[in-house]
Amino acid sequence: MPGANYRTRIISSLAEVGASAWDGLLAAQGENNPFLSYAFLHALHESGSASPASGWQPQYMTLWRDEELQAALPLYVKAHSYGEYVFDWAWAEAYERNGLSYYPKLLSAIPFTPVSGSRLLARNAEAQTALIAALQNVQRNPGISSTHILYPPQAEAEALQSAGFLLRSGVQFHWRNEGYRHFDDFLATLERKKSKNIRAERRKVLDAGVRLRQVRGADASEADWAFFNRCYQHTYVDHHSSPYLNLDFFLRIGAAMPQHLLLVFAERDGQPIGASLLVYTDTTLYGRYWGALEHVPCLHFETAYYQPLEFCIANQIASFEGGAQGEHKMARGFLPQKTWSAHWLAQPSFANAVQDFLEREAGGIEHYIDELNERTPFRAGK
Template identity: 55%
Template sequence: MTQTAVELVDDLGAVDPSDWDGLAAGNPFVTHAFLHGLHATGCAVRRTGWQPTYLIMRRGGRLVGAMPLYVKAHSRGEYVFDHAWAEAFERHGLPYYPKLLCAVPFTPVGGPRLLAASHEDRVLLARAAIEVARQAGVSSLHVLFPREDDRRALREAGYMMREGVQFHWRNAGYADFDAFLSAMSHDKRKKIRQDRKKVAQAGVGFRHLRGKAITAEHLDFFYRCYASTYANHWSRPYLNPEFFSLWHEAMPDAWLLIVAERGGEPIACALNVIGGDTLYGRYWGCVEFVPGLHFETCYMQAIDYCITQGISVFEGGAQGIHKMSRGLLPVPTWSAHWIADERFASAIADFLERETDGMNQYLDELESHTPFKAPLG
């Protein structure tokens, strides 16, 4: 019988990219290039509170499973909020950090987290990660935004599940953008048309740049916009220019840059990522304020692109009930959690049961306020 071996690696450069990507299921955010780029450019490293400790599983010397694991010294850049849990630990004189996290840094996008071809191997990975957490003596282990196949394995391995919500747009086979608007209720359709008209009357036009059509000059402008969004919130960007340059060089076809221009000069842009049949809205910024520009650049232009290109889903990022008025509907998201201390595990399990009931009621309420004339099938 071929032996299965598990090891930890702190440098993804030690793993063959083609072997890794063979397990990534085509998701752009768990590719070797994306994850290794975060480490190689100093964005997700020990100094920033993201210490790579990747779980690698081999059978007969062949890579058959992996988890993007990090030792975390804080909870920033995760988009699943556990600060109340950390405070509860501290009130009882117990350290919550470091903790062990399986996630894509700074990226609230669902996808594979237990990278393996079979359910059995996904369960093995989930259980191996718990053993790593036990041996490391950390307070807890968390898996953020796992896909459905992973969730089944995580439940089987004993993790607790936590429900959240995001807002995604789904293509109902619209012939064009007007057909999409026609499916919406009168007031929502009218508001979108009014907002789009204001942007057009301000003299703003748009360009959709894909792949290698995105130049170094475009990248420089994008980063200026990206950084300004953080500066406007008195914060600092998680990602540096070197990462975006390396990412674009490695995966140009995954990039869609929507650039807003006025008088021949760029004034705003939004970076979207294409993966399979999904467009992921990721980063946005502007250097000039125009009423309605944010919604038009980030959502309406992205939806128009999906309709034109026949893309099925547009994910608009974390949070944002305001997105419903633009046709993005609520969908549940998930995270999985293992807590070392049985007392806290019991308390958190009780909390999660009550939180899930509340979240399901919230989702039902949101769905009753659909922006469409009739619920989409």
């Protein structure tokens, strides 16, 4: 039987595993995604941002051999579908119309973070197989409607498909560093109209008297984090939404993983008016959060795109993942990339209906990506 040589533990706090064991498992797998790190996930939980009170109940699945962590699955019992970025509201409504409960459901994802990365954390193929088998046992609980694994890499998505999950694809937009020496080198590869528009957008920010300042996490003060949080909160409220994260979360990651953080501040007359927060490794920069206390034309593009691109070029970072959705990113040199999610529904009739929907949707996604690739922002031959 898969998993016979493993001891399974369901944990409600990463403190039950510890940073050394958790990050050691990531290292053994060769996974360096900072969003999967103990520091990031534990900060989400301990700050209350992703907690039972906010509808995210951690139920992490861990497999052990003797006292060594062999595999783990970040897993939550969800009472809603907020903060996921792979939308299943229509499925929940269909359940409700038929007198069934869609919640609670099981969700494996990084809360509020539409970034691809391993979900089936395992030291080897055997441990991964055992982890999937353990998940299948747990999801048979009659109180669970479904299981959803969001943004796994393609290989893990296909392993889940072999275990009976339905696959869903989506699209994000990523930028690739082709060895540019300066920002102008990058602009030279774009169609003339697009490079001209970018120059005009950047000029608007400068003409408004705004200057930009980049601060790495190790150099960020508590006042920097407090100001960023103020911008973040203000922009969410300004868009008639509730912010997911809080100052405690930002202070925690600022202290625990500063080597992966970059803050970009927009200032006028020496006073900050906006900021963005990005996460990075030696190879990838991830666009995350931004906010401003007042409106300045094109300030969002400068703090969330152009400054990060300059950072990638200066530090020879190979790619910049701009976050969820956003076809407008193509005009700024980002190209479409397929993402994956895997879904299992306990009700056979609903599983069949969702499968039919996903098959039709997949054809539309393929057509959409082909159409986008025909509208490349780059000059011919670039």
